[in-house]
Amino acid sequence: AQKVTQAQTEISVVEKEDVTLDCVYETRDTTYYLFWYKQPPSGELVFLIRRNSFDEQNEISGRYSWNFQKSTSSFNFTITASQVVDSAVYFCALSEVDNTDKLIFGTGTRLQVFP
Amino acid sequence: NAGVTQTPKFRILKIGQSMTLQCTQDMNHNYMYWYRQDPGMGLKLIYYSVGAGITDKGEVPNGYNVSRSTTEDFPLRLELAAPSQTSVYFCASSYTRRQGKNTDTQYFGPGTRLTVL
Numbered sequence: 001a002q003k004v005t006q007a008q009t010e011i012s013v014v015e016k017e018d019v020t021l022d023c024v025y026e027t028r029d030t031t032y033y034l035f036w037y038k039q040p041p042s043g044e045l046v047f048l049i050r051r052n053s054f055d056e057q058n059e060i061s062g063r064y065s066w067n068f069q070k071s072t073s074s075f076n077f078t079i080t081a082s083q084v085v086d087s088a089v090y091f092c093a094l095s096e097v098d099n100t101d102k103l104i105f106g107t108g109t110r111l112q113v114f115p
Numbered sequence: 116n117a118g119v120t121q122t123p124k125f126r127i128l129k130i131g132q133s134m135t136l137q138c139t140q141d142m143n144h145n146y147m148y149w150y151r152q153d154p155g156m157g158l159k160l161i162y163y164s165v166g167a168g169i170t171d172k173g174e175v176p177n178g179y180n181v182s183r184s185t186t187e188d189f190p191l192r193l194e195l196a197a198p199s200q201t202s203v204y205f206c207a208s209s210y211t212r213r214q215g216k217n218t219d220t221q222y223f224g225p226g227t228r229l230t231v232l
Contacts, residue, residue, distance in 0.1 A: 047222065
C-alpha cells in the first residue's frame with residue numbers, strides 16, 4: 001500500500017534558522033515520483049519539486065534543498081536561512097506510475113517562521 | 116494562460132441541497148482530478164479523469180459525481196449535501212504521456228471552500 005508520513009505536525013523557527021521537514025513514504029513499486037507542495041496562508045497549492053525514484057541526486061534551488069534517500073524511503077526538504085514568507089503548510093506526496101498518476105499526500109507540516 | 120480555475124471560491128449549503136463545483140483548465144491537460152482537504156489533513160482524491168469521456172473513482176467518491184465532456188472542464192456535483200462534505204475542494208490537472216513511464220506534475224486550482232450547515 002502507498003503511504004506518506006509527515007511526522008512533524010508543526011515546526012516553529014526564528015528567521016534565518018535552517019529547518020528540515022521530514023517525509024517518509026511507503027510503496028511497493030520500483031518506479032514512482034515524489035513531490036513537495038507549499039500551501040501558504042492564502043490557501044493555494046504551489047508546486048515545489050518533482051523527483052523520480054531513479055534519481056537520487058540531491059537538488060538545490062536557492063534556499064531550498066531536497067535529500068532523497070531510497071535506503072530509508074525518505075525525501076526530506078530543507079529551507080536554509082528561513083524567512084517569514086516561508087511560513088506555510090508543506091505537503092509531501094507520492095505518485096506510483098500507473099494509469100492514473102494520482103497523488104497520495106502526507107498530512108502536511110505547518111512551518112511558522114517568526115521575525 | 117489562466118491555468119486551473121475554480122468557481123465558486125466560497126459556498127454555504129444547507130443539508131440536502133445540491134451544487135456543482137466548476138473546474139476549467141486552459142493548458143490542454145489530459146488528466147484532471149478532484150481532491151478534498153479536511154482541516155489539518157492532506158488531500159484525498161475524490162474522482163479523476165484521464166481524458167474526455169473517461170472518469171473513475173478515487174479514495175473518497177461517496178456523495179459526489181463527475182463528468183468530463185470536454186478536455187477543459189471537469190465539474191464536481193454534490194447531491195444531497197451533508198455536514199461531512201464541509202471541506203476545501205481542489206481541482207488539479209496534468210499532462211501525462213503514456214508512451215513511457217512518466218508522471219507529470221499536477222497543477223492545482225485555488226480551491227473552493229464549502230460549508231454544509
